[in-house]
Amino acid sequence: MNKSKLFIYLFLVLLFLVVRASAQSADSLLNTLDSSKKINKVESTFKATHIVLSHSTETQKKHDLDLRIRHHFGDIGGEFGSAHTLYGLDVATDLFIGLDYGVSDKLTIGIGRSKHDELFDLYIKQKLIQQQKDSGLPFNLTFLAQVGLVARAPFATTEFANYADRLTYLIQPIISRKFSSRVSLQVMPSYLIRSVSADPNDPNNLFSVGFAGRFKLTKRLSFVADYTLINGLSRKDNLTTPLYNPLGVGLEIETGGHIFSLNFMNSEFITENNFIANTKKSWTDGGVRFGFTISRNFSLFKSKNKDPNTKSTIY
């Protein structure tokens, strides 16, 4: 009898397990099937490929072309500012038109032309590491290489004695992290290689470290800033004309395809090859200026998408 009692007990246990199995909710089963764990990329650390002055870790999406128009006005205050130049708005210290194209989601090539020095620039930007959620890699890493060509006529016969003197090279690994949907921070050490420098005390090759950040105020409006530290690193402090570290702050407004940035910065120039090397204005002496960026994104080769389930049409 003892044994049959044991069997009844065993049967009850089994029955309990079976009932439990059938009572398993659809929810818990769904969680075991959950495919969401596969998608753990952290995207859109920044809205655009640029922050204020500097590049961000973002690259263009595949086959997207970004037309970028940038403008730096004149000094708001100081000798060259005030009401006589309508606080710098009469002056354009630099203008820039550029095109950035996404060869793939991770590789972007860009060309641009600045008013200052008639500088043409060509860059290549490769995303190497994408930040991941949870236990994945905690940061983004993008590598930037940019070459600048000064196209203007020489100011003196001795200038640009060699054609190579017109060329400058920037090498910049960019590291960023999206800390939350609101806050992203970035650091970018860079090395600028020049053949000549305007000041004999200024080394030809400059090492600098940039810092940048974004604070999202709303879904489409962000406060952005970047600062590049050059003085005190590779540059000596006995220059005949003082040079300054560029600092830019701005509001970035995204409207679906367009990005508008309203910026204030002390650098007269737009491209790294110019502003890292030659920022002569300072925030403290009225050398701050207004600037803006208009970015318009075009998706090319849409006709290549033959999938009727994802094909979008603009009428």
Added chain:
Amino acid sequence: MISIKTKSLILFLLAFSCATSTNAQTFIGKNIKVNIFSSTPVEDIKAASSSGTAVLIAQKQELAIQVNIKSLEFDKKLMQEHFNENYMESDKYPVAKFKGIISPKIDWTKDGEYNVTAKGTLSVHGVDQPRNIIGKITIKNGAVNLFSTFDVACAAHQIKIPSLVFTKIAEVIKVTIQGTLTPLNK
């Protein structure tokens, strides 16, 4: 008197048959197709995912379907980024989900076609809405096929469309779900 061995065998078989019969009445699907479609006079936008998941507990007629928002693919990647960042906030609300009870009562073991209504909760963008969703269930060779098309109003799920892009994005999005569920453990 039956021997202990036979008794234990009977009990085991009984329990086992109970277990298998419940398993046979749970269906799962891993590659459910989810399509969304926004149509305005200015622009038609479509996106698709083929990695939705579904669970059907036949006994209770209970159906749960979910899709990862980030798995929805657009032909314009920037549009996909804006969809995730600005509209769905998929970092905060990673999945859209429906859970409900299907009526009328269906014999899940027989082949057949049924027009059904699922009464339950649709959760999109972190907002739950009670919904009666109409669909079609086809049972063939032990597999269950789901098909349903329904509308989701952006405003009902607190998805705000700014006036600047109002002409491009519809206020009501058409969602289509299609997929096959197979018995669990088979």
